[in-house]
Amino acid sequence: MGALLKSLILASALSALTVGANSLAVAQSASTLGSGGASGSSATGASGGSAAAGGTSASTLGAGATSTGPSGTSSSLGTGGSAAGGTKDRSSTKLHGNANNLHGMSKARAQDKGTWSDSKTKTKIHKGEVNTRTKSMAHEPGGPPVKSTTGISSGGQ
Secondary structure, eight states, rough: HHHHHHHHHHHHHHHHHHHHTTTEEEEEEEEEEEEEEEETTTTEEOOOOOOOTTTEEEEEEEEEEEETTTTEEEEEEEEEEEEEESEEEEEEEEEEOSEEEEEEEEEEEEEEEEEEEEEEEEEEETTTTTEEEEEEEOOOTTTTTTTEEEEEEEEOO
């Protein structure tokens, strides 16, 4: 999972840099990225996204991994998000789990009057399967919002 997570973080950073570099030419943008894989009784999955419009930006990321061996199942999940540049910025992350599953959700939204950026990521691990979905949107007044969605499902019994 280390290489997968590094690739996803690098891609998200490059996406954020690209959004920043193109902010003069593009009024609003949204991008998402995801990757996952399974091998034997192990599975990984990660998705993330960012959105930017009129000086506001929001990003979220979620990653999970699970593996089953002779001594049982081990799973891990991480998620987070951030928002900046608006007069109303908010972000939240929730993680829950029990012996059968883990799930987490991160939301981030930056808003300045009618201009806003929003990103949401949900990640779930259940029965040897990792599912993650990210949706990012950005809006400036005078036009429709731009949207990007990525969903990943890997593993399963």
